[in-house]
Structures are given as structure tokens and as C-alpha cells.
Amino acid sequence: MLLSLENIELYYDHVYALKGVSLHLAEGETVALIGANGAGKSSILRAITGLRKPRAGTITYRGERIDGRAPADIVKMGIAMVPEGRRVFPLMSVKDNLLMGAFSRSDKAGIARSLDSVLTRFPRLKERYGQQAGTLSGGEQQMMVIGRALMAAPKLLLLDEPSLGIAPKLVQDIARSIVAISRDEGVSVLLVEQNSRMALSISSRAYALSTGTVALTGASKELMTDPRIKAAYLGGD
Numbered sequence: 001m002l003l004s005l006e007n008i009e010l011y012y013d014h015v016y017a018l019k020g021v022s023l024h025l026a027e028g029e030t031v032a033l034i035g036a037n038g039a040g041k042s043s044i045l046r047a048i049t050g051l052r053k054p055r056a057g058t059i060t061y062r063g064e065r066i067d068g069r070a071p072a073d074i075v076k077m078g079i080a081m082v083p084e085g086r087r088v089f090p091l092m093s094v095k096d097n098l099l100m101g102a103f104s105r106s107d108k109a110g111i112a113r114s115l116d117s118v119l120t121r122f123p124r125l126k127e128r129y130g131q132q133a134g135t136l137s138g139g140e141q142q143m144m145v146i147g148r149a150l151m152a153a154p155k156l157l158l159l160d161e162p163s164l165g166i167a168p169k170l171v172q173d174i175a176r177s178i179v180a181i182s183r184d185e186g187v188s189v190l191l192v193e194q195n196s197r198m199a200l201s202i203s204s205r206a207y208a209l210s211t212g213t214v215a216l217t218g219a220s221k222e223l224m225t226d227p228r229i230k231a232a233y234l235g236g237d
């Protein structure tokens with residue numbers, strides 16, 4: 001396993017957000033995390049990236065315990081996160097935003113190769129290379145923050161709601177990019193989405209969260225037609 005969470009419990013003060021979550025991700029896999037607002041999806045990502053320390057349970061990445069480690073160490077180990085809400089540096093250029101993603105690296109030639117590959121993958125970013133990031137459209141900003149995460153040369157990419165607030169046509173583009181990134185770069189992906197249909201369509205397995213616990217898990221193809229998933233996460237159709 002590339003990543004394993006075992007019985008993770010996470011609290012904000014006295015209120016629990018995760019109540020014994022176990023989750024696994026194999027090398028090369030794309031796994032979706034679906035669930036309603038407040039189900040605990042972002043909390044799982046915060047626990048993995050070290051932004052919140054679990055009260056109980058273990059997180060193992062490539063055979064090493066990472067729970068309790070500092071976020072910067074976790075990035076260095078190859079875990080990059082695309083946060084919810086596209087946190088761009090609005091006054092900085094697209095170029096400088098992308099380069100920020102390589103802050104933990106010192107291999108100049110490798111960084112140049114990553115930059116090249118991000119600009120080839122997202123030609124729109126190449127066209128807007130010198131533009132202030134705050135003036136990009138929502139979809140372009142999303143591409144840029146995905147590109148920024150790739151600049152860390154990750155083994156595991158965590159995506160927090162990449163389709164949120166994006167025009168439907170662009171959601172398809174972003175979904176295709178995620179598939180291509182995983183295929184071309186051998187990156188494993190943990191995809192948090194409220195757009196369950198999109199998430200299930202591009203993942204091999206999924207976990208459905210409900211108030212801090214895993215309510216259902218299985219192959220995405222099967223979950224797509226599961227009546228419980230249809231009723232609770234796919235708008236009942």
C-alpha cells in the first residue's frame with residue numbers, strides 16, 4: 001500500500017470530525033472520497049498532510065508512520081495537496097505561482113523539466129504565463145493550482161474539491177486532466193469531491209463518508225449503480 005489510514009480519530013476541540021476512519025490507497029490508484037458537507041472529507045486530507053494531528057489511529061505512507069510529522073516534511077516525502085478554494089497568490093504571476101510549488105526541491109534541472117511538463121499539459125497556463133494569477137478565470141486558477149502541486153513532483157496528489165465553482169464544461173476538462181496526470185506520471189490520486197458522479201467516473205475505488213465514518217466503500221463502477229449511493233450522493237436518479 002502507498003497510503004494507509006487506520007482508525008483515524010480527529011477532533012476540533014471537543015467535537016469529533018473523524019470517528020475511526022480506515023482508508024487505503026495502492027500505488028498508481030485513483031481513489032475518490034465522497035460525502036455531504038461536513039462529512040469529514042477535508043479533515044482526512046488535513047490529517048494526511050499534517051495540518052491536523054489525529055487524536056488516535058495511524059497514517060502510514062510508503063511503510064513509514066507520518067501522523068504527527070510536520071507538513072513540510074510530508075510534502076518532501078512526495079505528498080502534494082491542491083486545497084479547496086484554489087488558494088492562489090493573486091498578485092504573483094502564473095510563473096511564480098507554479099514555481100512556489102517547487103519550494104521543497106533544489107534540483108534545478110528537475111524543476112525546469114517539471115515546469116515544462118506542466119506547461120505542456122496546460123497550454124492555457126503557457127499563454128498566461130506572465131499574467132497576475134488573481135485575474136485568471138476560476139477554471140484557469142484550478143489548472144494552475146494543480147500545476148503548482150505537480151511542481152513538487154509528488155507520488156501522491158490530494159485534490160480537495162477541484163470541481164467546486166467551476167463551469168460544467170471545464171469540470172470535464174479537469175476530470176480528463178486528473179486521469180491523464182495519473183496515467184502519464186504514475187501519480188496516485190486521492191480525490192475529494194461533492195460532484196460524486198465525476199469522482200466515481202474517474203476513480204477505481206471510492207469511500208463514501210457520513211458524519212466522520214466510512215458508510216460505504218467499494219469499486220467506483222459498482223457504487224455508481226448502488227441504490228444507497230444513488231439516493232444519498234447522486235441526487236436519486
Ligand code: ATP
Pocket residue numbers: 012013015016017035036037038039040041042043044194
Ligand atoms: P465540505 O465538503 O463542506 O468541505 P467536509 O466533508 O470536507 O465538508 P470537514 O471540513 O472535514 O468536512 O469538516 C468535518 C466537521 O468538522 C464539520 O462538522 C465541520 O464543521 C468541523 N470542522 C472543520 N473544521 C473545523 C475547525 N477548524 N473548527 C471546528 N470545527 C471544524
